[in-house]
Amino acid sequence: MSFRLINSLIVLSFICCSGCDSLFMSSPAEFKLSKRTKSLHGPAKNAVQRNLLDKFGTPVDMKAWERFPINYGSIKGKVKEPGSSTNAFSVSFNNEQEILPENSILRWLTGSFAAAEEDLFRDIPIESYSAETGEIVLAKKLSEDPKEGDQFIINPGFVLQHGRKLYMTHCLHCHGVSGDGNGPTSEYLNPRPRDYRDGVFKFTSTLSTEKVSHADLQRIVKKGIPGTYMPSFMLLKDDELEAILSYVQWLSSRGELEKKMVAELEADYSTAAVRSRKKEGETSEAISKELQELLSVEFSETVDGLATEVAETWTRANSKESLVVPKISRVPDSPESRQKGRELYLSNKAKCATCHGPKGIGNGPETKLFRKIPGTNKEYDQPGLFDMWDKHVKPRDLTRGIYRGGRRPIDLYSRVYSGIKGTPMPAFAGTLTDEEIWHLTNYVMSVPFEGQSSHATETEKVSQK
Template identity: 25%
Template sequence: MEIDILRRLSDIKNKPALVAFVLIILYISPASLMENCFFSQDRFDGEGIHGIVLDIISGPKESHAQAPRRKSGRELMNEWLSGETLPVNFKNQRPPEDKIAIEAGRGIYIYRCAVCHGIKGDGKGERAKELQTRPRDFTFGIFKFRSTPTGAPPTDEDIFKTISRGIHGTGMLPWFALTTTQRWLVTYYIKTFSDYYTFYYEDGQKPVVVKTPEPSMSEKKYIELGKTVYIKGECAKCHGKEGYGDGDSAGKLKDDWYQPIRPTNFRKSVPKRGLEPADIYMTIATGLNGTPMPSYSASLTHDEMLGLAYYIRSIAPRNENKGEIDINQDTQAAFQIDHMMGISFQIPERFAYPW
């Protein structure tokens, strides 16, 4: 929708006031308008204020039947806080990656993302200091959460998924407050902060994507296998014998920028990608670039990695035990930052500002 409007605007001449008005509505509108447009997933893939703007440009459209009700932002956020993996649609409303799309992504990034990640994408936003986990510095082109081999940059889908689903245990909340199209635009713009993408794929090669294998045994057998793999893979050195994140090396770990980094407490925290075995498997198989967490694809079999994923999920707090999940300081701080910026995620009751 946004790209359609901008492309139509590119053909408009001698109408600077109209162009300025539309850009303001699209990207720097007041929080109340953004809330009304994007908060409810009933309007998640809808037109909101963009439909009004498009009507101004092209005239009224035929009315459409009301779409079935989808989950509200509050429902989605509660599910995410409880460890649910939010659904992501990669294909719907994906605009072409061109200069117009990238520039549109820049506007959204400045309005929504720069407060933590910085105008220059260096992770030095004005509110970054309020977060214990440093916001990602995009200028290095190094991303933790990928479906590509260790050392490789992520795919577009990987970045889109992180924006859409957020990262558990950090200040990166899921951005379902943005439309599908807007998240793609931000994805394109984020890639412009580093030339690592073009450098890595300079010969025109396409990213190699790691696939999660289909289970070959029961969940119970995978969990039993995972217990032995946890020892074999020396996971306890960092994550502790019982998975409490209290291993012998836990207090000594640093990332590639020499910042202290703590291993996940599997007993109290949802794994960063979520509780689905496929997501945990992906972290084990690809590692987390920029951190001490290596890829185990060369030392463990597919079944061993899948068994480890099932075992980790079995000891993690589950949806039915919501009170056992620790919501850490960064996640709470993110709610406060977004609230003060006027971005409505419809904060769950237990995190209503001020808490």
């Protein structure tokens, strides 16, 4: 009781003296390190943290690293020639540019203003831009004319900031500040929200080896995932959607890079590894010296390489080659086709029934087995299947007619063709032919309606009486 009374007293005294913020206000949001990062030996952990901070910043002060194929919304260009006054000059953009968004901001990348110590000319609001003359007018007079060829960037991280704002209102409660799926609301949700940091998304239209495509993310945000707490954000405007996706992709890239850096260092410099090395006789000085050298010399290159890898997977996922495209169109939905699908479903070739159960209600024999936790000898305390996030997953109950990845035939086809990423649902790309997959799809789509006609006649009978 008194606790809350004190609280209320404090609330009000806060208003009286808003000067002493820190006592009452929590510190701004921060990106958290992953568990694996925390298990690294001190200096190694610090290196990872420093790199992340350098490349991505904090939620309050974000950095847009150009290496990733993310639309940051920034516009780059250089000065063509000085104009009539010091705050006007004509420019050429790297990409064709018709209009600039309202309240745009210009930041110098090269030239005397960029080098200047004071921030006076760092971020300057742009008053106007005309595409015809190619002239920019700044809201503030510069101390001298900019030189030809001086490079600048307009609206650095503009989209990222917009995305973060929207993420804060729409996504953060579940997916968390760091995109780790640990937002405050997440603990109540079943299934748990996606952890973006692995860069693995379940329901995609890409090959099993590829990442999620931009279109997939778009579709998931717009349509939601039925059967989960991921709602549909149908009414987001296009630019809002793009901003959110950019931010999510950015968070995801950050997580991936973190994971990859840790993977580089983990073998030799996790706390456990360092401890065992010490046991084997290495001195701690030697280890820290070795680590020091590694971090000071090669590591930044390594990080660069890792970032490139991450960036490439994102780019590749959007290429046409990565997309699942059936070679033949859907086999017409007929009793025969369903029958064939049903046979496949039960066959040893597809083994669907082992998880989804003979009746499709998701209770196959595999769900009764205890499995080992990967990388350990321990068993999970619960029988059944687990995904890569160590969360218990139930094979889909096909009779409910709820399809998380979408109910279009192509969605079901993709699910079978390339599996569900991060889960025990395998890809059947090699094992089944296109025709077989379509049979299977036809069967699966018919499962919710099985035995329905009899139902219909029953109700009719009742009403006729």
